[in-house]
Amino acid sequence: GNSVTQMEGPVTLSEEAFLTINCTYTATGYPSLFWYVQYPGEGLQLLLKATKADDKGSNKGFEATYRKETTSFHLEKGSVQVSDSAVYFCALSDLRGGGNKLTFGTGTQLKVEL
Amino acid sequence: NAGVTQTPKFRVLKTGQSMTLLCAQDMNHEYMYWYRQDPGMGLRLIHYSVGEGTTAKGEVPDGYNVSRLKKQNFLLGLESAAPSQTSVYFCASSYSSGGGDMNTEAFFGQGTRLTVV
Numbered sequence: 001g002n003s004v005t006q007m008e009g010p011v012t013l014s015e016e017a018f019l020t021i022n023c024t025y026t027a028t029g030y031p032s033l034f035w036y037v038q039y040p041g042e043g044l045q046l047l048l049k050a051t052k053a054d055d056k057g058s059n060k061g062f063e064a065t066y067r068k069e070t071t072s073f074h075l076e077k078g079s080v081q082v083s084d085s086a087v088y089f090c091a092l093s094d095l096r097g098g099g100n101k102l103t104f105g106t107g108t109q110l111k112v113e114l
Numbered sequence: 115n116a117g118v119t120q121t122p123k124f125r126v127l128k129t130g131q132s133m134t135l136l137c138a139q140d141m142n143h144e145y146m147y148w149y150r151q152d153p154g155m156g157l158r159l160i161h162y163s164v165g166e167g168t169t170a171k172g173e174v175p176d177g178y179n180v181s182r183l184k185k186q187n188f189l190l191g192l193e194s195a196a197p198s199q200t201s202v203y204f205c206a207s208s209y210s211s212g213g214g215d216m217n218t219e220a221f222f223g224q225g226t227r228l229t230v231v
Contacts, residue, residue: 043222
């Protein structure tokens with residue numbers, strides 16, 4: 001079955017530091033890949049997505065590239081801000097049977113300090 | 115624009131009690147989902163619906179039932195609550211692309227924190 005593995009947190013960085021959160025997946029076929037973000041006390045929000053190999057998703061300074069050869073979708077940001085503190089989830093889609101059902105990783109908590 | 119609204123936001127149940135969680139969306143989305151979020155396990159799909167009057171099982175459906183009598187509402191029921199159902203429950207919805215990119219964005223509610231004692 002489908003599965004997503006992402007790095008354990010929490011990750012603590014200073015403001016303006018470089019961020020990488022690793023994500024690898026196992027899936028049948030060629031799923032689309034997503035990063036969702038959860039701010040404290042809120043539901044998840046889509047951060048970015050990529051639908052095929054070598055696609056790069058980007059949003060709010062975050063980027064991730066769909067690497068089929070390494071089955072990875074690592075999240076990066078060149079300079080983090082305190083406002084980026086949140087939990088980040090990597091996910092892949094399953095379109096079989098209708099809808100866009102998501103398989104999530106365990107989430108990585110990011111804390112950015114001044 | 116409210117998006118996806120879940121009620122209640124918090125609930126404490128005794129083992130064996132029943133309850134229903136309500137999810138309402140005002141975006142006219144075809145698809146709706148219920149997930150549970152547990153520490154160290156991410157979110158897991160409980161049940162989902164691809165349209166009014168239809169439901170299907172997800173990864174962890176045991177102990178739950180759902181109904182989608184109206185397009186905008188998706189109800190999650192616990193007939194006899196167990197401590198293992200202590201979790202945060204999230205409802206989500208997404209739209210049908212009508213043949214385009216099927217990987218449409220899921221919109222999530224703020225969650226319901228349920229404790230079963």
